[in-house]
Amino acid sequence: MNALILQPKGHVYNFSAGPAPLPRAVLEQAKDELLNWNQLHASVMEVSHRGKAFIRLAEESEQDLRDLLVIPENYRVLFLQGGARGQFAAVPLNIKGDKTSADYVNSGHWSQSAIKEGQRYLNARVVADGKASGFTTMPDQREWRLSSDAAYLHYTPNETIGGLAFPFIPDSAGVPLVADMSSTLLSEPLDVSRFGVIYAGAQKNIGCAGVTLVIVRDELLDKSSPFCPAILDYKLQADKGSMYNTPPTFGWYIASLVFKWLKSQGGLKAMAAVNKRKAQKLYGMIDKSGFYQNTINTAWRSKMNVPFTLADTSLESRFLAEAEQAGFLYLKGHRAVGGMRASIYNAIPEQQVYALVNFMGEFERRYG
Numbered sequence: 001m002n003a004l005i006l007q008p009k010g011h012v013y014n015f016s017a018g019p020a021p022l023p024r025a026v027l028e029q030a031k032d033e034l035l036n037w038n039q040l041h042a043s044v045m046e047v048s049h050r051g052k053a054f055i056r057l058a059e060e061s062e063q064d065l066r067d068l069l070v071i072p073e074n075y076r077v078l079f080l081q082g083g084a085r086g087q088f089a090a091v092p093l094n095i096k097g098d099k100t101s102a103d104y105v106n107s108g109h110w111s112q113s114a115i116k117e118g119q120r121y122l123n124a125r126v127v128a129d130g131k132a133s134g135f136t137t138m139p140d141q142r143e144w145r146l147s148s149d150a151a152y153l154h155y156t157p158n159e160t161i162g163g164l165a166f167p168f169i170p171d172s173a174g175v176p177l178v179a180d181m182s183s184t185l186l187s188e189p190l191d192v193s194r195f196g197v198i199y200a201g202a203q204k205n206i207g208c209a210g211v212t213l214v215i216v217r218d219e220l221l222d223k224s225s226p227f228c229p230a231i232l233d234y235k236l237q238a239d240k241g242s243m244y245n246t247p248p249t250f251g252w253y254i255a256s257l258v259f260k261w262l263k264s265q266g267g268l269k270a271m272a273a274v275n276k277r278k279a280q281k282l283y284g285m286i287d288k289s290g291f292y293q294n295t296i297n298t299a300w301r302s303k304m305n306v307p308f309t310l311a312d313t314s315l316e317s318r319f320l321a322e323a324e325q326a327g328f329l330y331l332k333g334h335r336a337v338g339g340m341r342a343s344i345y346n347a348i349p350e351q352q353v354y355a356l357v358n359f360m361g362e363f364e365r366r367y368g
């Protein structure tokens, strides 16, 4: 690609789906204290996770996360490794107990990956499937075929690739509800008490790649399989403060800065309000004429990942090239679906979304 024609103030705007942008203030702070963290004359990457300073970071970051999400007392918070895909295995290995099956909702790419991995450890039954609609909506909850002897019900609240998000928390009819919140945790307030396990890789909306958040209800801690690897074992890691093995210290540190930043922004209610305005603005542009399209049922549209296509698909490579020239980066859709996708996580300022919408309007005027 040619040299970029930068935005007026020299900024480029990053709409990457993940790893995704971090708040500018977080990167600035990490830069400022990179060589000398906490007066230790070493970077946070170069000191013991068992030292006073890192233990304080660990405790404070957990408290900040608990404050942000209002996590009840009877939940443990773990900072693990292995990503969301690691949790696709960790969930059955930890909470299967003596059950032989679990219920899974198939809402697209990431739920399918979770089902495939879960299938290695138990009978992963698909109880609701969005496939027939091309994952543009999901069957009514009354049609889900939940089983009362399932070990858990697993779903993906926000499908990062397809751009479908659940507008409600499903009723799991008494079995523990498990959610892959990799691309939506911390984007809005959440009733944690509805869940047995919440997990999320950090690189979308929490921090940088390398740390995986797990929030698990106490009563699920003593059901792990003897074959569960120790590093994935919720109870072992909970007992050890997520330090059974060396934790991903740098990723944990970045997440701790993001939690402080979220608090400084007014917490998750404030983030939700901004995120709602950003999504409305972008979908408003897409829906305004037939030039752009997003086919997800409006009630099921993601506020974090907005896929769109051009009615005239032959214009798409031109759109992407001109967007990049104008400083709007990483808008190319996932290779599995093509088209375009704008990911607009917490760290994307409202004004950047408005700038993108202006660019899209301008592009339409020229080529529509």
Ligand SMILES: *Cc1c(COP(=O)(O)O)cnc(C)c1O
Pocket: 018, 082, 083, 084, 085, 086, 110, 156, 158, 159, 160, 180, 181, 182, 183, 201, 202, 204
């Ligand atoms: C990105 C993503 C994953 C994969 O996460 P890894 O950390 O790469 O394992 C899984 N689920 C969802 C919803 C995602 O957005």
